[in-house]
Amino acid sequence: MATTTETLRTAGAPGQAAVPPDGGRKRRRASRAGRQLHAGWLTYLILGVFTIGSLYPLVWQLFAASHTTARLAETTPPFWFGDRLFDNLGSAWDDANMSRAVINTVFVAGTVTLSTVLFATLAGFAFAKLRFRAKNLLMMMVIGTMMVPPQLTVVPMFMAIANLEWTDHLQAVILPMMVSAFGVFFMRQYLAQALPSELIEAARVDGANSLRIVWHVVFPAARPAMAVLGMLTFVMAWNEFFWPIIALTQQNPTVQVALTNLGRGYVQDQGVIMAGALIATLPLLIAFVIFGRQIVGGIMNGALKG
Helix, strand or coil: CHHHHHHHHHHCCCCCCCCCCCHHHHHHHHHHHHCCCCCCHHHHHHHHHHHHHHHHHHHHHHHHCCCCHHHHCCCCCCCCCCCCHHHHHHHHHHHCCHHHHHHHHHHHHHHHHHHHHHHHHHHHHHHHHCCCCCHHHHHHHHHHHCCCCHHHHHHHHHHHHHHCCCCCCCHHHHHHHCCCHHHHHHHHHHHHHHCCHHHHHHHHHCCCCHHHHHHHHHHHHHHHHHHHHHHHHHHHHHHCCHHHHHHCCCCCCCHHHHHCCCCCCCCCCHHHHHHHHHHHHHHHHHHHHHHHHHHHHHHHHHHHHC
């Protein structure tokens, strides 16, 4: 009886196609595979908790920037806006020479970002797709520089810029950061997977020289990784403090160097310090709001192509 039932189920009704024993299971799997997944309430709860935890320091900075030092020193800290926000912002802007600092930092961060993305992409392409002697040895040397603590290079770099008479000049900050070992390694790993060697050979067969291959083949393929590297480099250059505080002064500062001027004195005005930190943070937030969608979209396109 069981055999007869299975045979009838397999054969199907008259006029219908035969259905294999596990056909229903396969169809259900295909339906589940093609159906869009929806997050449950637990997922939203976890994401909400992490989002609130990530935004809390910024929100607290905004609250603290709108109060006086006396109010911030009370046992119960403020958890809402005060009436001193614009006064503290004005004091921080004037006391820290923030107008010059913002202009200097935009110039330094923009120049460092462009040079790092350009040179790292070219070097990454060379290490990933070109053949030359001692390629692996040179790549190991590049990676090895990432293991050297930056504190060890301070004295030689300061002696070099002092001999060049670049002290308190922006080129003293830009030149040491024009390319990074991490950027070279990052672009090399990306191009090794995302750029087919056959595409380069086809361009050479068509008569393209090396410069044209880089411009029309390498750069379009590396665009998602270049966007990510540019974002990371800009944030790093904007927040750089250790070397600028040595090479620059308060007369020609970057934003991070200018903020140190707010913390001086016998009694520190915490509200003004928080206002200065808020001024230093806002350009990064604005840049991410404007370019965040393009950066994330570039990452996803690169992942789909890979």
